[in-house]
Amino acid sequence: MSDPVVPQKLRNRWKIAVLGAGSWGTALAVHSSLAGHDVRLWARRQLAADAMSRSGKNADYLPRCELPEALVVSADAEECMADADLVISVIPSRFLRSVWDGISDAFPSGAHLVSATKGLEDKTGLRMSQVLSEYTSGREASIMALSGPSFAAELVEGHPTAVTLACANLEAAESVQACLSHGPLRAYRNADIVGVEHGGALKNAIAIATGIADGLGFGTNSRAALITRGLKELTSLAVARGARPDTLMGLAGLGDLVLTCTGSLSRNRHVGIELGKGRSLEEIIDGMQMVAEGVETVLATFHLGRRLKVKMPITNEVYAILQEGKSARAAIEDLMARTLVEE
Known part of the structure; x- marks a missing residue:
């Protein structure tokens, strides 16, 4: 096996909340934490959060990955999103509304919001970023979509991975692109959020x-x-x-x-x-x-x-x-x- 690409520490330290402790959510949280960001990973179930905090692993989804000591895992959405510069939503499409119904009040005004869920809402055909926009209306959120060829297990093993970050606001996209791009993960900007999500x-x-x-x-x-x-x-x-x-x-x-x-x-x-x-x-x-x-x-x-x-x-x-x-x-x-x- 080739040597993994190791993230380098960044000069600008962001507060990042990752919502969803499945494989991709965990991978993004681990990746960002290793780069030196202040990362909090939200798990829907308290038992899951406790198990991950205790064992230092996500045994259900990424059992071979060691969680960084600096990564905080919590079932408290308000705690995770407090003062966050960036919130990354990685909640499965069929649960997106029901989960955000319960946690949207904790979303901090002015934060960047990235949807990293790949799917469409069945009854409405809405894209995931469109659903999220309903919960963040009036809070000055820059909403983006992260997509592309990316297996979670390969990212945490340090395999070079390229993805697309889509947002109509390219200035905001440049900022988040720089935040996420380091070590094995490289993000490309794209203004076509409709195409990227589809x-x-x-x-x-x-x-x-x-x-x-x-x-x-x-x-x-x-x-x-x-x-x-x-x-x-x-x-x-x-x-x-x-x-x-x-x-x-x-x-x-x-x-x-x-x-x-x-x-x-x-x-x-x-x-x-x-x-x-x-x-x-x-x-x-x-x-x-x-x-x-x-x-x-x-x-x-x-x-x-x-x-x-x-x-x-x-x-x-x-x-x-x-x-x-x-x-x-x-x-x-x-x-x-x-x-x-x-x-």
Whole structure:
């Protein structure tokens, strides 16, 4: 194994609150703490916070990672967010509203707020930053989205990782970009928050599809076809919602798509593999410790595609498998039997 890239201490020390002690939230907290920032990690359950504080590890999500001594883990949202310069929300999409209903009063006025959750709200189709904006209205928050090809376990092991930080306010984005970029993590600015958030969310359905193909025993021809045509699907829907096409060719689009469709650590690909092997969705989810955002996002993506009249054959077949009990093999066969068209 190659030597990890070690974060260097920064001159400007920020107070950072990371909300959500799953794998990615923990990784971002560890990374920022090692750089010398004052970091507090919020865990929803007191038992989880106590266990992490006592053991110095997140045994449920990143068991091989040692938590820095300076990192504070707490179940008290007010304590975590008090006087924070930067708040990073890493709460799974399906729990975002219910969690922020209970903690939004603690958000400090004037703080930067970064959404690091990849998903769309099912019933409304809202992006995660749009949901967060409802809870921070009137508090002068600069809201951003962090997305891109990033496995939590690799970041904490020091593997070089590149992500996109999106915000309409580029001055605010530059400040947070400098805060987060050090050691193994490099962030690129992008003003297209619509494109960045859609790239991170919509690729999940394609990752499940490639996993299904892998689970059925198909090879790299099939995977390459699904990734390429999947990129066409997610770009079409993102552009229909106001994204720039070039954003989807960057880290938050193509980069994240390739990673989650090929990486062994991809939760969405894992779901697809097990579906391809014939296991039921309920059985797969029950056996997973971590959340596979794609299962929820497929519902929102399917309904958005229908509403906006965007052709999304791969996503539609994944929806049929997850929601209607269609067999994985029948879905692949139907994709191949579609009316022939120009590329």
